[in-house]
Amino acid sequence: MRTILLSLCLGLSIAQLHAQTRETENLIIIGWDGVRWQEIFTGVDSAIMNDRTFTKRSAEMRAEFWDSDPAIRRKKLLPFFWGTLSQQGQMYGNRTLGNKVDVANRWHVTLPGFTETLIGFADSTVDGNHSVPEKDANVLEFINNQPAYKGKVAVFATSKLYDNILNVKRSGLIINCDSEEVHLPGTAFQLLNEEQRLSPQIFGERLDLVTYFQAKEYLKEYHPRVLYINFSETDNYGHAGSYDWYISTLHGQEHLIADLWTYIQSIPQYKGKTTLLISNDHGRGDKVKSQWTSHGPGITDSKDIFILAMGPDMQPLGEMNTSTQLYQGQIAATLARFLGLDYVADHPVMPVITTMFKK
């Protein structure tokens, strides 16, 4: 009896310890395709804005987003990040301050990037954008395998690559990607399915806006503990060489992220108990300005990425100005740590970004 009592007491104290050390009970993760750190930290780029090859409506862009001071410029473009997230969270990747985040993989393209983010290391067997079911377990699957999170981890992605990145057959995660309909009851999902079917597939995928509202509706109805959302259009407009559309998409999707953050403040499960993390799969060219449209092993700047995060367990240090080097593969273990979990897998896992945490 004494042993049972002792283990009960020990069990309780461990649970209490966790409750004290981690306030995060939910995660929202945004995987943003091909967004450059340069726009996140310095706003619109005047060299690209003033080049008629890439920007048709430069006068309008200048009027809406330009200022000679980069601190004002970036806030015009991304008001939620520089008004709210910078006050409550941390922003890594401003290389002008020596704060570096790189992809560890050698490809600098989408599939290896989001794979590294989610499995937690650069798997050398991942072959560019050649999509096959990923052999290595990922952190979302790891979280979903914990009893408290079973069936409460959901993924809404515009890119069709996610079924393979997350190995849907093995992982058993709730994943809706590409142009898959949502097979759930309710008029909102019916309307979104219809919108998906009838709206133009400009880049051969559904619109990011449909992905967003499917995810938001799912959160509203099913209250997942972990919600992952992928947006693709920023990368597509970059490849199309349209800085007008790249910038307006970046600005518009930052509004979506702000909308979701504001919305969850009205739900007791999420308010004050949710950590938001935003990152990209790769950067784009910059030193050779015409290469802003592209990325890949031949474009060195495209290994440069960013990580933005805010939540109740974070030190609110805002824009990180220390000279450090982080890697994309560190995101996975960091996500688990927010929930008080140590991400373990039968493959290498890069270390947690410890500077994010209060303790």
Ligand SMILES: [Zn+2]
């Ligand atoms: Zn791309």
